[in-house]
Amino acid sequence: MSVVETKEKLLETALALIWQSNYSVVGVNEICKQAGVTKGAFYHHFESKASLFCEATAYYWQVIKKDLDNIFSPVNSPLEQLENLIQFLFRSKLSDNTVRGCPFFNAGAQIGTDDEKVLEALKNLSQTAITYNLALIKALDAGGYLERSGDMEQQARLVYHYIHGVMSYAYVQPDINTIKKDLPEGLYRLLGVKRDYWFSASPTWEAEPAILKHQA
Amino acid sequence: MSVVETKEKLLETALALIWQSNYSVVGVNEICKQAGVTKGAFYHHFESKASLFCEATAYYWQVIKKDLDNIFSPVNSPLEQLENLIQFLFRSKLSDNTVRGCPFFNAGAQIGTDDEKVLEALKNLSQTAITYNLALIKALDAGGYLERSGDMEQQARLVYHYIHGVMSYAYVQPDINTIKKDLPEGLYRLLGVKRDYWFSASPTWEAEPAILKHQA
DNA sequence: AAGCTTACATACCGGTCGGTATGCCCGTCA
DNA sequence: TGACGGGCATACCGACCGGTATGTAAGCTT
Numbered sequence: 416m417s418v419v420e421t422k423e424k425l426l427e428t429a430l431a432l433i434w435q436s437n438y439s440v441v442g443v444n445e446i447c448k449q450a451g452v453t454k455g456a457f458y459h460h461f462e463s464k465a466s467l468f469c470e471a472t473a474y475y476w477q478v479i480k481k482d483l484d485n486i487f488s489p490v491n492s493p494l495e496q497l498e499n500l501i502q503f504l505f506r507s508k509l510s511d512n513t514v515r516g517c518p519f520f521n522a523g524a525q526i527g528t529d530d531e532k533v534l535e536a537l538k539n540l541s542q543t544a545i546t547y548n549l550a551l552i553k554a555l556d557a558g559g560y561l562e563r564s565g566d567m568e569q570q571a572r573l574v575y576h577y578i579h580g581v582m583s584y585a586y587v588q589p590d591i592n593t594i595k596k597d598l599p600e601g602l603y604r605l606l607g608v609k610r611d612y613w614f615s616a617s618p619t620w621e622a623e624p625a626i627l628k629h630q631a
Numbered sequence: 632m633s634v635v636e637t638k639e640k641l642l643e644t645a646l647a648l649i650w651q652s653n654y655s656v657v658g659v660n661e662i663c664k665q666a667g668v669t670k671g672a673f674y675h676h677f678e679s680k681a682s683l684f685c686e687a688t689a690y691y692w693q694v695i696k697k698d699l700d701n702i703f704s705p706v707n708s709p710l711e712q713l714e715n716l717i718q719f720l721f722r723s724k725l726s727d728n729t730v731r732g733c734p735f736f737n738a739g740a741q742i743g744t745d746d747e748k749v750l751e752a753l754k755n756l757s758q759t760a761i762t763y764n765l766a767l768i769k770a771l772d773a774g775g776y777l778e779r780s781g782d783m784e785q786q787a788r789l790v791y792h793y794i795h796g797v798m799s800y801a802y803v804q805p806d807i808n809t810i811k812k813d814l815p816e817g818l819y820r821l822l823g824v825k826r827d828y829w830f831s832a833s834p835t836w837e838a839e840p841a842i843l844k845h846q847a
Numbered sequence: 848a849a850g851c852t853t854a855c856a857t858a859c860c861g862g863t864c865g866g867t868a869t870g871c872c873c874g875t876c877a
Numbered sequence: 878t879g880a881c882g883g884g885c886a887t888a889c890c891g892a893c894c895g896g897t898a899t900g901t902a903a904g905c906t907t
Contacts, residue, residue, distance in 0.1 A: 442894065443894080444893085454857090454896085455855055458896070459854060460855095463895080464895065464896090538803055541803055573813060575800070579795075579796040580793050583792075597792065601789040637885085658863075659866085670867095672885055852904085852906095853902105854902090856901080859897085863893085866889105868887105874884105876881090
């Protein structure tokens with residue numbers, strides 16, 4: 416295993432484990448064991464467990480950025496982009512009942528805000544997500560799909576809030592049929608998409624999300 | 632300290648501590664220390680830490696049920712009820728930046744779903760909250776405040792999702808001004824309240840929420 | 848080939864965790 | 878007044894935690 420391979424293996428294993436349970440429960444020992452490396456290797460690459468989490472956050476975005484750029488590709492109409500986003504959320508987080516909620520924010524809630532770096536990583540994470548939402552909203556608005564124009568940055572946050580809430584709900588109530596109804600309904604309502612356009616788009620994005628490879 | 636006092640003290644202390652940080656970080660020792668009792672007393676009243684969490688969940692509802700019944704009192708108009716709810720969420724969770732997110736679902740995400748009792752307690756918690764939402768929506772609909780009638784049970788869930796998402800966001804970005812804008816906006820949008828009625832109600836509920844007493 | 852660095856492996860550290868065993872104190876009731 | 882049991886307090890347990898100290902084998906440099 417080359418150098419970069421070992422580090423990436425640790426990153427991916429940590430992602431998968433934290434994803435499946437949570438930051439506090441998953442120990443360094445277990446991450447190492449699953450990754451097939453030793454603790455010495457771990458602390459050769461990361462100065463602490465919290466540091467690993469920060470790097471994993473960055474790594475996570477690097478991985479799914481491709482997916483997001485694909486979802487929000489300009490070749491897709493705004494409605495298609497929205498539908499793609501919905502499909503993506505299902506696939507990446509609700510395709511089986513072992514993955515519930517957003518692990519990074521669950522984790523963030525566990526680490527505590529005293530760790531400045533962790534907090535910063537989480538802020539970046541959410542801000543990036545909101546930025547993607549904003550682009551989508553602008554496209555929807557420009558395309559005349561929205562009932563009215565408002566504060567689009569706020570709308571981007573609203574969408575973010577809602578998605579996070581739905582994902583968290585899925586943790587306790589992993590009823591995928593309910594979620595499959597609630598997620599689009601809430602998004603269309605929050606965005607204020609004109610009723611004529613509800614559920615009118617078909618997904619143009621069919622590739623398997625890269626993030627799935629993180630799961631066991 | 633009488634028998635029931637000791638147990639309640641433990642319950643309240645645990646609530647406050649978990650509220651301020653999270654389940655994993657707060658240890659039994661610290662709960663005991665803060666409550667001014669010993670570990671022996673703790674394990675006299677609770678069979679485990681997870682069991683404490685379950686009882687605390689029930690206790691929590693018992694405490695805030697008074698507030699909720701007050702907020703959703705039939706003497707208030709539906710719009711007033713909605714405004715009361717918004718105010719309640721601010722007061723109980725956003726009045727200072729030490730309280731972020733819903734501690735019970737943060738905690739639930741930490742304990743793990745392998746503990747059946749904990750999962751059950753969380754399900755009850757969310758279901759009760761959704762039931763309150765449903766009553767509000769029915770009242771709003773009956774009063775003609777909504778743009779259209781839909782699946783009200785679903786709407787109740789949407790509102791629940793959204794509130795949870797906003798509260799979680801507040802954990803990472805404790806910017807109360809943003810939240811104060813986002814929370815009502817999202818709720819009005821999700822509920823589909825007619826624009827004429829947006830922000831038209833004044834709160835009729837001014838009492839200090841009982842739950843505040845749990846905070847340090 | 849000598850010397851140095853990288854990339855680990857192994858063994859182990861002090862501390863903390865949730866949980867338990869035991870016994871004392873004190874109110875109750877015979 | 879003495880036996881008894883609920884309501885604790887104290888002392889302690891083994892497991893496990895994140896993190897470290899030290900060793901070492903392989904490669905790169907000179």
